[in-house]
Amino acid sequence: MISGAHVILYSQDAEADRDFIRDVLDLPGVDAGGGWLVFRLPPAEVAVHPTDGPPRHGFFLMCDDLDSQLSGFRAQGVEIIGPVSEQRWGRLAAIRLPSGAELPLYEPHHPTAHSR
Template sequence: MITGAHTVLYSSDADADRAFLRDVLGFPHVDAGGGWLIFTAPPSEIAVHPTEGAPKHELMLMCDDVDRTIAELKDKGVEFTSPVQDQRWGRLTSLRLPGGGEMGLYEPLHPTAHS
């Protein structure tokens, strides 16, 4: 029935964010026509968290070693917008996308569902 998930990032500079995903993160992609790149995402999980406010959605990339990944991405010019926060479930930070948005990056300390 369900064959995959399609994540959409809305951006004020879609071309810059596509270049970031392609050139900095190195995500494989296809051109759906006219330079409209669709990227292969790493294995993923879906978690549902309770909220007292309006429902929202987030995209966080996962890594095995957040400190090493931050160093590698900083060498490529990536700006991080928050220090690493140690949470019960993982080590979390945020990075700035070229289009102005932010994306989470974390090292899970919980069992992962995608392995």
């Protein structure tokens, strides 16, 4: 039986991004050994989308109120990348991690599997 999922974010400044995940995203974690932090994620879901290009994977955080979440991030000095875009499946935005990587987040307008 599958008991969970392990998501890996590759980073050019892993320590700064780990600090951000712990301190700004406020995700609890454990030390997996030698200071290697692994964070608990909120409930999750997986979707498979078709592509005409090479296969790739994506990681998005979901929130119930995107405007409120972005306001909280702004108050903490987090860079919001571009304006919120309206998609047929939800409202999409992205934030900048300390490493410079983008982390997308969205407010879904579709039924979600993680709360079933």
